[in-house]
Amino acid sequence: MTTATPKTIETAGTAAPKHMRSAVPVQTRSDRFKSTVVSEFPDVTGREAVWKYTPVARLAELISGELDGAPYMFDATVASGVSTEWVGRDDARIGSAGTPEDRASANAWTAFQQALVISVTGDDDKEFTLTRSALGSGPRAAHTVVVAAPNSRATLILQNSGAAHLTENVEFVLGDGAHLTVVTVQEWDDDALHVATHFASIGKDALLKHVAVTLGGGVVRLNPSAHLAGERADAELYGAYFADAGQHLEQQVYVFHDAPATRSRVTYKGALQGVGARTVWIGDVLIGPKAVGTDTYEQNRNLVLTDGARADSVPNLEIETGDIVGAGHASATGRFDDEQLFYLQSRGITEDEARRLVVRGFLAEIVQQIGSPALQERLHAAIEAELESVVTVGS
16 A cells, blocks of 8 residues: 655645745645636646646647637437536536646636536436537637436446547536446547546445546547545546557546545556557545545556557555555556467467457456447447557567
């Protein structure tokens, strides 16, 4: 069991103007500076703890540039108990789940003109898909708020494809007893840029299952955070990603246990191939002083398929109470298991096909968590297409 090393940032409170902030040590993950105003954040240099793995030069227009915050076109399926509406910045639901902790998130918050609110009601199981495929290549900001009413149940699929230079915030507010599955799929064009922060507030006896699948985009940085605010709140965060040459796929996950008897499971798996393929996973779990009886575990696994690819994996765990059920983390990055390859080849399977079978099975654990057969089948096919171009790792 470990604790995260305290870092130093500029802050004097969550609303302090830039000129009033001074360098003080951050004692815990929840103490990071927060603001919805981009000017409250210093310029990003790439040396900051939250940016040091990120190609900030490629994202400069999203971090600090002017953004188009107007509403955009989207397609949505029809599901009983699920509705969408555009609302003004003064809507009380905005900001219910979290506040930006980095400049790109704050830039999006400062720039959006209207927020898209998705409301979920009814205790029957339902599936709703929102598709964005025509955002264009201009720098854009967006804000989405998903409100799941108490005891409601739904699967929400956020499908992203096409061109995009997008920075956004997405909030999930789960009422007591709500069960919400969120599947976010990134299949952007090869030159797309996407920076997203997902905030979730989970009420008493509520369950959030968050599944992030990233297969496309030039630079994709997706940071999900879950605040287990109610007693017996439950969060399951899953991720699957496949990086090709020149792609940078990054996830910074944060789970905050802030109430008694809460539970969380974090499992992210990734595969990389090609020169310059890069993945980053940072997992922060904080068990607060009120979170007695916490049960948590996080893990990240990466398969490097070719030379020239790089995976960074950093799990962190902070515990502020001694009365817990269990807490742990694990991280592993490596090439194929030679014993698995030998076993498959000894049964007449070619080496290339054996490698594809291993990777397919490796990522299938995450895809199977989605619970939508049609989407699972399509994602399995997309992963298979990625595997067709796998180059064998040299011995």
